[in-house]
Amino acid sequence: GAVVSQHPSWVICKSGTSVKIECRSLDFQATTMFWYRQFPKQSLMLMATSNEGSKATYEQGVEKDKFLINHASLTLSTLTVTSAHPEDSSFYICSARGSSGANVLTFGAGSRLTVL
């Protein structure tokens, strides 16, 4: 079946640094990738939608200059948290959709970010 690899699974960084999270579709081409964020004891929230080769579409309230999304190829999307602060500490998850169907989504395992 379809597999999405997300890396790193956890990362700790100092305040003010930037952190990059990768999301790769291993055995299919992901035409669309979604990035979600989950704060402790809260539901997952969609941050942005990225289509290969075009700019990401961000949800209301998500700062596009802070959360840089690049989807340069059909198998890789990256989320870079720039100048991270403790309030950015969260669980970030990607999901990918291939060309097989609009409703078929495969989730990455998630990345837990802790900003000190």
Add this chain to the structure above:
Amino acid sequence: KNEVEQSPQNLTAQEGEFITINCSYSVGISALHWLQQHPGGGIVSLFMLSSGKKKHGRLIATINIQEKHSSLHITASHPRDSAVYICAVGVGADGLTFGKGTHLIIQP
């Protein structure tokens, strides 16, 4: 914007019990997903439904499009089923809207 409500929020049951988790949503959708999130955070997609009923092992998922309601059932529950179960809905090519999840604990 779709509102997704799940019930119950928390559920503790004994091993072997039949479990039902409910999900209702406010706006018509193209698909509903049931997801399982383990303590480490990783998410597994259990079902994707657009109509009717699906079964996989001890898990059964149903959806009633007219009533905007879905249920996830677990038969012969086991401690390894303990997890957070999340309902998520999607419209067309848009990203998902998630429920807050149901925290399930199955005691031996």
